[in-house]
Amino acid sequence: MPASANISAGEIKEKFIELVKTDEEFRLLLIGALSSGLMTKTEYHRLIEEIKNLREDFNKGFFELREEMLRLREDFNKRFEAHEREMAELRKETIKLHEELARLREDFNKRFEAHEREIRNLWEELKKLREDMQRGFERVDKQFERMHRLIGVLGGRWGVKAERAFRDAIIDLVEQAVGAKVKRIVLHDDTGMVYGEPSDIEIDLAIQNKRHILVEIKSRIRKSDVTELLRIGELYKKEFNVDPLLYIVAPEIDRTAYEFAIKKDIKVYSVTEDGIATA
Numbered sequence: 001m002p003a004s005a006n007i008s009a010g011e012i013k014e015k016f017i018e019l020v021k022t023d024e025e026f027r028l029l030l031i032g033a034l035s036s037g038l039m040t041k042t043e044y045h046r047l048i049e050e051i052k053n054l055r056e057d058f059n060k061g062f063f064e065l066r067e068e069m070l071r072l073r074e075d076f077n078k079r080f081e082a083h084e085r086e087m088a089e090l091r092k093e094t095i096k097l098h099e100e101l102a103r104l105r106e107d108f109n110k111r112f113e114a115h116e117r118e119i120r121n122l123w124e125e126l127k128k129l130r131e132d133m134q135r136g137f138e139r140v141d142k143q144f145e146r147m148h149r150l151i152g153v154l155g156g157r158w159g160v161k162a163e164r165a166f167r168d169a170i171i172d173l174v175e176q177a178v179g180a181k182v183k184r185i186v187l188h189d190d191t192g193m194v195y196g197e198p199s200d201i202e203i204d205l206a207i208q209n210k211r212h213i214l215v216e217i218k219s220r221i222r223k224s225d226v227t228e229l230l231r232i233g234e235l236y237k238k239e240f241n242v243d244p245l246l247y248i249v250a251p252e253i254d255r256t257a258y259e260f261a262i263k264k265d266i267k268v269y270s271v272t273e274d275g276i277a278t279a
Contacts, residue, residue, distance in 0.1 A: 167217045170249060171204070174215055178247075180208035182215060187235055194231040203232050205244075212236070212244040221253040221270060226261045 175182050187201040194201055204215040214236060216229045229246055236244050246266040253261075253270040261268050 167204075170217055174204070174206070174217070174247075174249060178206045178208050178213055178215075180206040180213075182206045187232070187239060189235055193235050193238075194228060201232055201235065203236075212240070212242050213247055214244045215247045215249060217249045219251060221248055221250045221257050221261075221268075223254060223257040223260050226257050226264065226266065229266065230264055 171182055182204050183206075184202060185205045187203065188198075189195070189201050190198050192198055204217060206213045206215060214229070214233055216225065218225060226248070229248065233244055233246050236242070246264075248261055248266055248268045248270065250270040253268060258268055258270070
């Protein structure tokens, strides 16, 4: 009988525990043997069924996820195509806007150039008008210089004893000097601007090249006459909305009246009381 037959149960138990602790292969074989011995056929089929169910759930979830991904991709493509169409329309609108801006810029440049030409032409016309007016003033000054000399002659020859006689004698010279017909007008001063009470004011008027000239013709001018003429000028401006030029024609004028008239931009053609010619 072999010696191994004499091994006691305790020794076998100790050997078995030692193999479990030290031999990996033995331990795995033991675990496999125990597992196959513990799992019944019913449990095995149940495990297989659970694994199958898990696979089906996984496949179902996978297919649902793939469908969702497909829907997301389709929605993205639709949105992207819509965005592309919007961008294309925006590009078209941008091109139209640039074209419209170019047309507006071209039209503005044309209008600006036309406006510049109009301004240049206007300045040329104003320059010519200024030159014409200057020549007209020079011609008037020459006529008044001639009239001034004749005033002295008339005053010395006639003694100038009557205002109306002097005015009638000098009126032709005034018309030649200003280059326009002189007429007697009557202004109604309803507020008393000139004399402090409502009254009718007579004054000689000449209109030449749209210039309104009020002419005071007297044999002698004092400062009060200058003040009166200034007020008549204000009344005329109020009545006709025109600022008139003021002229004084007289063979004799007081020095203070002359200085006051010159200060107020009144043109004076006379000889002062101290014998100094004015013009």
